[in-house]
Amino acid sequence: MSLPGSQRVTGTDGSDFQHRETIASHYRVxxxxxxxxxxxxxxxxxxxxxxxxQIVTYHIPLVTTVNIPRPHLWQYIWLITLIPSICGLLSMNKNHIFLMKVFFRGTVLFGLGTIMTTIILNLSDLFTFKKLKSKNKLDEVEPQTFLGFPLIVLWYMFLIIVVQIHAFSLYMANILLHSWQQYKPTKRN
Incomplete structure (x- = not known):
């Protein structure tokens, strides 16, 4: 940076910036x-x-006019992912590789594992709902609804959103892990 009114160093035209320091790519990433x-x-x-x-309002009914659906086991297991998520947030302050690995593994196991298992196990219910709806026999079965919407469809919308969030989170965590591990200084004894 030059001062106002100062002149360029003699012998240079300003194109000699190639030798200057640049930000390393792993810091930028x-x-x-x-x-x-x-x-x-x-x-x-x-x-x-x-x-x-949903879990709290089901177990402690605050509003009696709204029929809250019963929580499923997968929801309780999925909530365990809050712990790895906190580890993921804490790891970013000082590039803690261990905490980021806890986030990564916890999200894979309790996040994606639980959600993908739930999607696969409940797929038959979704197909049954679709088949009954296409044959206009949905009134005979009376599917479980929440505020007038079929609950199975609402669950699948939620599950698809969660899968995307977890997948992108794992992708970003993987980028950070590779960035942090690549240039980690080795300890010398």
């Missing part, structure tokens, strides 16, 4: 990826708050 992962973790927290709200 890390600073670009961290805010994206934070947003995804916060979205996960918002969805977890919805599930917690």
């Amino acid at each position: 890390s600073t670009e990826t961290k805010p994206r992962l934070r947003i995804l973790i916060y979205l996960h927290f918002i969805l977890a708050c919805l599930v917690i709200f």
